[in-house]
Amino acid sequence: DAKTTQPTSMDCAEGRAANLPCNHSTISGNEYVYWYRQIHSQGPQYIIHGLKNNETNEMASLIITEDRKSSTLILPHATLRDTAVYYCIVPGYSSASKIIFGSGTRLSIRP
Amino acid sequence: GAVVSQHPSRVICKSGTSVKIECRSLDFQATTMFWYRQFPKKSLMLMATSNEGSKATYEQGVEKDKFLINHASLTLSTLTVTSAHPEDSSFYICSAPQRGQGGEQYFGPGTRLTVT
Numbered sequence: 635d636a637k638t639t640q641p642t643s644m645d646c647a648e649g650r651a652a653n654l655p656c657n658h659s660t661i662s663g664n665e666y667v668y669w670y671r672q673i674h675s676q677g678p679q680y681i682i683h684g685l686k687n688n689e690t691n692e693m694a695s696l697i698i699t700e701d702r703k704s705s706t707l708i709l710p711h712a713t714l715r716d717t718a719v720y721y722c723i724v725p726g727y728s729s730a731s732k733i734i735f736g737s738g739t740r741l742s743i744r745p
Numbered sequence: 746g747a748v749v750s751q752h753p754s755r756v757i758c759k760s761g762t763s764v765k766i767e768c769r770s771l772d773f774q775a776t777t778m779f780w781y782r783q784f785p786k787k788s789l790m791l792m793a794t795s796n797e798g799s800k801a802t803y804e805q806g807v808e809k810d811k812f813l814i815n816h817a818s819l820t821l822s823t824l825t826v827t828s829a830h831p832e833d834s835s836f837y838i839c840s841a842p843q844r845g846q847g848g849e850q851y852f853g854p855g856t857r858l859t860v861t
Contacts, residue, residue, distance in 0.1 A: 668849065670852075672789075675836070675855070675857075676854060676855065677749075677751075677838050677840075677852035677853050677854045677855045678789070678838070678840075678852045679852065680849040680850065680851065680852075683849060719788075721788075731842075732779055732791055732794055733779070733791070733840070733850060734791060735781075735788045735789040735790075735791075736788065737788055738788060
């Protein structure tokens with residue numbers, strides 16, 4: 635699995651865009667980047683994933699650099715409920731690959 | 746999205762007893778499920794891969810005789826913590842990938858185990 639590096643913590647004002655960076659410089663050509671988050675005392679929640687192109691869904695946008703060595707998860711209008719630990723993961727080729735969690739980024743949304 | 750449930754959500758047991766935790770995929774079949782444990786303020790640690798119809802695969806350092814995993818059907822995996830001790834107190838979480846959906850995994854809500 636490609637190793638990922640994320641900042642330990644970040645904060646963002648409510649209503650503003652939260653931009654969470656992730657470095658994955660050892661990613662291979664066919665490996666996807668996945669983002670999950672874990673709200674306190676809950677199971678992790680899938681957010682979004684991508685390969686090369688930028689992706690957007692109802693939760694977030696994912697911007698992947700052209701060289702694929704880094705990506706940014708964007709929560710366009712952060713709310714207090716977005717306070718969580720966010721994990722950037724590159725699990726490998728298989729669609730059923732096990733997920734190894736790193737430390738993630740603890741995002742705090744301030745009122 | 747797909748739903749994974751866990752039962753019980755919380756359990757308190759006495760030291761030396763065994764506890765069974767169930768993980769179910771409610772609206773899809775899962776030939777593979779994963780079990781994690783999480784200590785306070787720590788990240789999730791993968792314990793084992795549960796394989797339907799075959800033996801589980803354990804991560805290095807996880808005692809297979811202590812954490813028994815059974816994946817008897819395509820929608821159910823169980824984790825039994827045998828002879829539990831206070832140091833086994835933790836948050837146990839399962840996950841299952843939904844094939845054909847891009848590879849994302851769906852996580853259960855977790856089970857809080859407290860061993861007294």
